[in-house]
Amino acid sequence: MRYVIGIGSNMGDSVSIVRRAIYEIEAMFDVDVDERSSLYRTRPMGGPEQDDYINAVVVMHCDRDPDCVLAGLQEIEYEFGRVRDVRWGPRTLDLDIIAVDDMISVDPDLTLPHPRAHERAFVLVPWHEIDPEATLPNHGPIENLIDRLTHDAEDGSRIPSASSVVVVTAGDQAPGTSP
Template sequence: MAAARTRRAVLALGGNIGDRMAVLQGAVDALFGAGTGLRPVALSPVYETEPVGGPEQGRYLNAVAVADCDLEPGELLALTQRTEQDFHRVREVRWGPRTLDVDVIALGGEISGDPRLTLPHPRAHRREFVLRPWSDADPEAVLPGRGPVADLLRALGDQGVHRRDDLQLHAPGSAG
């Protein structure tokens, strides 16, 4: 059996139902728990954002986690989906309200058109609620096939993304 290859993973987290902050922190704890194959490198500040697409709904809390990942793409997708299910994610309406959404934005420099997990995320370059926190977590970030995140951000208009300095996520085992 081949040794696992470590790659940098970028995960976008968000939710707008229930105790949004408790759900985001719970997701971070679950994703970076012992034995998951993910090790935190950086967590972004938390942002409050207007919903994009879908029905009328409340504002989201969003953040980005940057991690070292020993998982293959399908394994990472399974972990993110299990984490969503653990927080009672229901998929009834496309882009509808949800307790938790965990999107794989990038995995190393991988570019894949796999319909189960397209890499990088096909809409990440158009979403300030992904790019702004990612840029905070990793100012030198590059979206594979699209370019530097800072350049992509400059090309976007204001999408109603506001930093919440009163809220902070903590990696498991970190102080706070």
């Protein structure tokens, strides 16, 4: 199965945390990440006052079922000190399954695709970077969703525009690898 995973951090050395998280994902599931986006700096959406996030998206192929992958990602978050006290609050590490193949699920424990992915430039822009032809099930081509976010932001909506997502490091590499 093809997994699209969103990664974010805004506590501690977020750049290092996101890089190490990619390594931990590979180790946890015994896979090599197929594609990894650059790292992006983004403003937080909602919640209390907090620092900007560092975000990335990775694509991996894994034979494990989505519930198993979710449990593994939550274990990695826990190992990085993730605490779920405040909704949309700051976090050392946030790992979200954005999509699994073309799977659609309304399970409250794991809704697929991620129920707010189509509204999140910090997911769509990095995903589009590594897969410009990507489509989000039930929502259409990623490119169109990014265009809609930009248009909505210009009309004064609260959705952040795609231009608010800034590249921190291009062609990011996992720790211990060379470009």
